Each structure stands twice: as structure tokens, then as C-alpha cells.
Amino acid sequence: MHSLPFNFLRPSEEVIAKMFDFRSLNRAKLPIFSTISFAAIFLLIIFADSFISNLSLHSVAFGTKRTPQQELQTHNKQKLKSTSTQKPLLLVKEEVEVSYGEVHNHLVPPFNVSREERIAWFKRKFPEFEIFESSRLTSQFDSRVREFFGHGCEIQFFMTWISPAKSFGRREFLAMESLFKAHPRGCLTILSKTMDSVSGYRILEPLLERGFRALAVTPDLSFLFKDTPAEAWFNDIKTGKRDPGEIPLAQNLSNLIRLAILYKYGGIYLDTDFIVLKDFSGMRNSIGAQSIDAYGNWTRLNNAVLVFDKNHPLLYKFIEEFASTFDGNRWGHNGPYLVSRVVERSLATKALYNFTILPPIAFYPVDWSRIPGFFVRPNTWTQTKWVEAKLLQLSGGATYGGVFSTVNLKLFVSNGRCLNVIHWSAYAR
Known part of the structure; x- marks a missing residue:
């Protein structure tokens, strides 16, 4: 050189x-x-x-x-063996994105209140959470996704966006560009009510005009969670039987939606700040380690990138863990730490889930x-x-x-x- x-x-x-x-x-x-x-x-x-x-x-x-x-x-x-500990590590990206996403201030749960007070607040504010609304678009969710993927998609990707469309900026657009650079015949579905709009279309338009396939679609959460362990959790949240926690609910919904969408359709989930450098074709049923020890044993996994077949049993275990151990007061508990807990247990019990743990060099170098x-x-x-x-x-x-x-x-x-x-x-x- x-x-x-x-x-x-x-x-x-x-x-x-x-x-x-x-x-x-x-x-x-x-x-x-x-x-x-x-x-x-x-x-x-x-x-x-x-x-x-x-x-x-x-x-x-x-x-x-x-x-x-x-x-x-x-x-x-x-x-790649597990040496993860119960002590939270400051290597998890989710823990520093508290302010990311421009969550509406009036929809951020109050701090320093009791569980009962927070549940009461959520019941009052529930009608203002647009993502829970049923509409013509939510009723068309499954048919739109299947039609979109049914026309020449070599590989299907998913992202989620619960924030306002106006906050979908350069970084997120760069991530989409990189995806299509590596997968010009791939299809990207963005699960987002705010991006499924005129404003969202204008953001995607530069890609669409060049023939790339991207679709923002309003998710039907009841459909996504149906017949999974998340269904009961979702009903409890909506009816005020479950404490949503101090962390903005959008953060935890994103953690759950990515699991449910892959379980329903299969494919690749990417965070909106993930820059793709290489073709994912041929990769199956994989999750990445974010950190390893000096001996090459993983200490923490992450959920910013997930590659799984439809109805994969490990995804079901992730969803089950989310519903049974949900804690809306601990950053990372329902995301990166969740997948780490489940995988660690699966390896300890020698459960045969047919998946790959990739080293940090793959997704989190x-x-x-x-x-x-x-x-x-x-x-x-x-x-x-x-x-x-x-x-x-x-x-x-x-x-x-x-x-x-x-x-x-x-x-x-x-x-x-x-x-x-x-x-x-x-x-x-």
C-alpha cells in the first residue's frame, strides 16, 4: 500500500x-x-x-x-463460550441512548413515583400513544408486508422507528443507503406509524426513485404478538395491569417488535444506526457477541442485529423471556441483557436451537x-x-x-x- x-x-x-x-x-x-x-x-x-x-x-x-x-x-x-455475569456491563449501546429518538415529553413516564402512580399515569395517557391505535393501515399490515416481499426480494430486512418522522435524519438515511449498497435487490420494511406518511415517503423517495425497495408500514401490534408469549404481556400493558416502568415504553416496544417481526416473517433485523459493509446473503440464524474476554469467550450479546428464520425456537424463547421477566426500570434488561440471559441458559442446558454466535468483529467491532x-x-x-x-x-x-x-x-x-x-x-x- x-x-x-x-x-x-x-x-x-x-x-x-x-x-x-x-x-x-x-x-x-x-x-x-x-x-x-x-x-x-x-x-x-x-x-x-x-x-x-x-x-x-x-x-x-x-x-x-x-x-x-x-x-x-x-x-x-x-x-465461543459464555462467561457473562449478572453484573451489568457498560458495553451495551442501549444504555447510552436514553435521550435518542425525541420521545414526546408528555409521554415520558414520571420519575420518582410509585408503581401504582405510574400505572395510573399510563392509563390516563394511553389514548395519546399512537402506536396502540387501530386503523385502516394497521388492518392492512400483514397483507402489505406479504405483498411487498412477494415481488422479487432476494433478502428481507426490518427496522423499527417509533419516533417522529422528522427525527429520521442523516444517520438513519446513511444506514439505509449502506444496506442497499450491499443488497441492491433486497427489501427493507420499516415498522413505523410516523414514517408511514407523506413525510416518511419524502424521506424514502430518493431511494425509491433509484429503484430500491423500501416500505414504511404501520404495524399491527396485536397481530404481531398474537399466539406468542407477548400477547398476554401486551394486553396487561394496555389494560394497566403491568407497570410500564420509568423507561419510555417506545424503547421496550422496539426490543419486542424486532423479535416478533422475525418470528412472524423471518429475515434480518437491523438497528437504524447500523452501517452495512457487506452482503448478508447466506447468513442464517445468527446473533452477535458485543464483547468477549481474553480467552475468546463471549461476555455480552446484543440485539442490534438479528438474523433468524421464521418461527425459530430461539426467537420464541426471547419473546417468552421478555414477557415473563419484563422490567421497565432497567436499561438493557429487556434488550441486550435479555438475549444474553436466554442464550447463556440454552448453552448451559445444551438446548439444540441451531443458531450461531458471531464474534464482535462481525457486528460490533x-x-x-x-x-x-x-x-x-x-x-x-x-x-x-x-x-x-x-x-x-x-x-x-x-x-x-x-x-x-x-x-x-x-x-x-x-x-x-x-x-x-x-x-x-x-x-x-
């Missing part, structure tokens, strides 16, 4: 601004995915810090072709809390060689993407120049 002079590597501020203005995609002459190639190379570098060469897997083979699991398995042939330290433009020969080495380190293709959390968005925009250095140096290889 040869390095280019820094003055050659720095695009103009005008070019940088164009890269981030997704609203002008229709008018811009730059290809729609210029930002994606930019972000993909950048993420490969900043995520590389947590690369561990001797990662291990708990995997199963699918067919004779080389699957994504087998590709990742080249790091280590040993099983770096701890989100360490990302800000990587937003520094290399300004010495040593630092430039370090960047090149990190790119080579990940050239094996084991990384499928990464989470692009709220704090990173601010750094991404404010440090555009240094990120372009990484982008252009990668193309100089």
Missing part, C-alpha cells in the same frame, strides 16, 4: 458538505452512495481497534458452500464508548501506516457492519475533513 500526500487526501469543504446533505440527493451529481463508500472505509478503520485474531465461534454449517459463519470461523475453531478517540486525522507517517495496517487487518472480510451511535454522529459531521483523509487513503491502495 502506498500513501498519498495529505494535501491530496483532503477534499474541499464544499465536497464534504455535499456528502452529508441527503436531502439534496435528487439534485446532486455525485452518486448516491458516495457517502456510503466514505462511511464504510471509515468504519472499517475505527472499528478495527477491537479486532482479536483468535476469535472463536459457536456455529453450525449450512450446506457445502462457504457461509459467512465459516468465513468468520477462520479466526478460531473453538466454540469496537466498543461504542471508544469511537470518539478514533476521530483524529493521521498527521504523521507513523499514524498513516497505522491506518493502512488496520485496513489490511480487516481485509479478510469478517466485518459485516457496525453501530453508528448518537455520539458518533456529532463527531462524524464536525470532523469531516479527517474522515475524508481515511476515505481517500483507502482508495489509494
